[in-house]
Amino acid sequence: MSLKYFTLVFPFNITGDQVLLGLKKRGLGENLWNGFGGKPEKNESIEQCARRELEEECGLVAKEMTYLGVLYINTTDGVGDIVIYVYTTRKYMGAVAESDEMLPEWFETTNLPYKQMYEEAPLWYPVMLGNKKFTATFLFDNDDLISYEITTKDELEMTEILRMAQDI
Numbered sequence: 001m002s003l004k005y006f007t008l009v010f011p012f013n014i015t016g017d018q019v020l021l022g023l024k025k026r027g028l029g030e031n032l033w034n035g036f037g038g039k040p041e042k043n044e045s046i047e048q049c050a051r052r053e054l055e056e057e058c059g060l061v062a063k064e065m066t067y068l069g070v071l072y073i074n075t076t077d078g079v080g081d082i083v084i085y086v087y088t089t090r091k092y093m094g095a096v097a098e099s100d101e102m103l104p105e106w107f108e109t110t111n112l113p114y115k116q117m118y119e120e121a122p123l124w125y126p127v128m129l130g131n132k133k134f135t136a137t138f139l140f141d142n143d144d145l146i147s148y149e150i151t152t153k154d155e156l157e158m159t160e161i162l163r164m165a166q167d168i
């Protein structure tokens, strides 16, 4: 089965101490709080998809977006593996509005509703909230998270530096 690609966007307030999440009203992840996103349409880039889904789901039009990282959600049987591209935005226009899919609400970054979020969320959100570039891989067996690895950009760069040093 082929990989599925998704986007996920997190708007922050000016002071950076609040993040906008949406309560999913239907479909995948129903009744869980998450960022805003979905699947790319035909001939649409990942970033175009991220902008469109943000606007469709919560009414905000991003003026600037930062590509922060990627989540690989893998399963032991390989069925239903997904890749999620994570963006943040601190510059946007428009007013926050509820959509058919999402009920948006601002949360203090120190007080997120982790009990009503994806199981792996508490593992990688602190990295995202800390504005660090990252790669995160989660392995599920049925619905159990059995292992994970999160690498931040500093570590990615360090690995690269070490590798180059070994090549010399």
Ligand SMILES: Nc1[nH]c(=O)nc2c1ncn2[C@H]1C[C@H](O)[C@@H](COP(=O)(O)OP(=O)(O)OP(=O)(O)O)O1
Pocket: 006, 007, 008, 027, 028, 029, 034, 035, 036, 037, 038, 039, 040, 053, 073, 082, 084, 118, 121
């Ligand atoms: N395990 C997971 N962890 C996570 O943090 N986010 C996940 C996730 N699995 C899916 N998501 C996110 C990715 C995406 O933003 C959203 C699912 O998107 P949807 O299925 O709503 O896509 P679309 O909006 O394109 O769908 P439709 O409009 O219903 O066709 O949930």
